[in-house]
Amino acid sequence: EVQLLDSGGGLVQPGGSLRLSCAASGFTFSSYAMSWVRQAPGKGLEWVSGISGSGGTSGSTYYADSVKGRFTISRDNSKNTLHLQMNSLRAEDTAVYYCAKHGGDRCYSSVDYWGQGTLVTVSS
Amino acid sequence: DIVMTQSPDSLAVSLGERATINCKSSQSVLYISNNKNYLAWYQQKPGQPPKLLIFWASTRESGVPDRFSGSGSGTDFTLTISSLQAEDVAIYYCQQYFITPCTFGQGTKLDIK
Numbered sequence: 001e002v003q004l005l006d007s008g009g010g011l012v013q014p015g016g017s018l019r020l021s022c023a024a025s026g027f028t029f030s031s032y033a034m035s036w037v038r039q040a041p042g043k044g045l046e047w048v049s050g051i052s053g054s055g056g057t058s059g060s061t062y063y064a065d066s067v068k069g070r071f072t073i074s075r076d077n078s079k080n081t082l083h084l085q086m087n088s089l090r091a092e093d094t095a096v097y098y099c100a101k102h103g104g105d106r107c108y109s110s111v112d113y114w115g116q117g118t119l120v121t122v123s124s
Numbered sequence: 125d126i127v128m129t130q131s132p133d134s135l136a137v138s139l140g141e142r143a144t145i146n147c148k149s150s151q152s153v154l155y156i157s158n159n160k161n162y163l164a165w166y167q168q169k170p171g172q173p174p175k176l177l178i179f180w181a182s183t184r185e186s187g188v189p190d191r192f193s194g195s196g197s198g199t200d201f202t203l204t205i206s207s208l209q210a211e212d213v214a215i216y217y218c219q220q221y222f223i224t225p226c227t228f229g230q231g232t233k234l235d236i237k
Contacts, residue, residue: 035226037174044217044228044229044230044231045166045168045174045217045219045228045231046228047219047224047225047226047227047228050224050226062224062225063225064225065125065225098173098174103179107221107224107226108162108221108222108223109179109221110164110176110179110180110219110221111164111166111174111176111219112176112179112185113176114173114174114175115173116173117173
């Protein structure tokens with residue numbers, strides 16, 4: 001059974017940093033692209049960042065313009081873990097962050113599994 | 125970026141009736157080389173993460189009831205629920221994964237009339 005366990009959320013002041021993690025199990029983690037998708041309170045879904053799985057583009061990373069230069073996505077295939085390092089946080093980054101598994105090795109595939117989400121609140 | 129626009133923003137349908145949600149992309153998400161539309165539909169219920177319903181615009185995910193169907197190509201897509209059930213009350217999102225950023229529509233809230 002595929003499981004994605006998001007963690008690392010919390011309250012942080014504007015300008016601060018936070019590192020999210022996603023522990024994956026139930027599938028060959030290295031083979032699949034992974035993403036982070038966020039949802040601000042009462043709002044819709046926003047894709048934040050993605051990283052490809054094994055294959056010709058292994059480890060390629062992609063970012064939404066809203067987080068480029070501030071967030072860094074990474075994966076540790078030896079520990080089946082996905083990370084999102086978030087720096088220079090702003091109030092508008094407040095959201096539930098979902099870890100998401102793609103159906104293929106590239107981000108150019110639909111998301112077939114989602115974590116339960118971890119809440120990030122940026123406030124002074 | 126590709127902009128995804130859903131219509132309507134909300135709708136209410138009687139139990140057993142058909143529900144139709146539209147999604148329009150600002151540019152084509154059809155990849156000519158493999159003739160696939162890079163378009164998915166998700167269902168999100170309150171307090172839960174989204175759930176994949178449809179991918180490649182018309183392929184139903186395993187375990188999804190066959191009352192859910194997807195259609196369309198290029199820039200215009202439709203999610204149809206043929207006979208609305210109480211458990212279908214949710215917000216529905218389309219998403220393109222043709223190019224990054226993989227943008228979502230704004231969502232359509234579906235209720236029972």
